[in-house]
Amino acid sequence: MSQKHKAIEIADDLKRADEIKVCCTTCPQECVITVQLKRGVLDRVAGEGCKRGKKFAQKEMTTPERTLTSTVMVTCGGKAALLPVKTAAPIPKKAMTLAMDVIRKTKLIGPCQMGDVVIANICGTGVDVVACRSIKEENHAC
Numbered sequence: 001m002s003q004k005h006k007a008i009e010i011a012d013d014l015k016r017a018d019e020i021k022v023c024c025t026t027c028p029q030e031c032v033i034t035v036q037l038k039r040g041v042l043d044r045v046a047g048e049g050c051k052r053g054k055k056f057a058q059k060e061m062t063t064p065e066r067t068l069t070s071t072v073m074v075t076c077g078g079k080a081a082l083l084p085v086k087t088a089a090p091i092p093k094k095a096m097t098l099a100m101d102v103i104r105k106t107k108l109i110g111p112c113q114m115g116d117v118v119i120a121n122i123c124g125t126g127v128d129v130v131a132c133r134s135i136k137e138e139n140h141a142c
């Protein structure tokens with residue numbers, strides 16, 4: 001499946017390439033999509049298994065985003081535990097390094113509930129980092 005595209009502003013670091021392969025992460029199919037560029041402008045997309053892949057490829061060429069997962073140190077009942085956290089929505093890949101610095105420096109006092117906002121609006125992305133599980137005092141590493 002391939003189709004002509006209207007001019008899309010490509011991210012600066014990709015403009016010199018003629019062809020880029022991206023792996024669509026939208027569903028478990030993981031289609032490898034080929035994006036062809038002509039003089040820094042998106043020309044053709046091929047290899048996508050469905051319409052969502054085309055959208056994903058265009059996003060990858062302009063403002064790629066990913067969900068960030070990590071852990072945060074929590075002290076609860078005098079004991080330390082690692083709390084799994086993730087961004088509540090994908091954030092720009094450009095913000096990943098800075099976001100990881102913020103997460104790495106974050107320390108919490110428990111208890112906390114799954115879904116609690118651990119860091120609000122991380123790096124000004126408008127996206128919160130949330131707890132992926134609960135930590136209670138009686139079983140701090142639940």
Ligand code: SF4
Nearest residue numbers: 024027030031049053
């Ligand atoms: S292109 Fe469609 S079928 Fe292929 S991985 Fe993306 S969402 Fe799934």
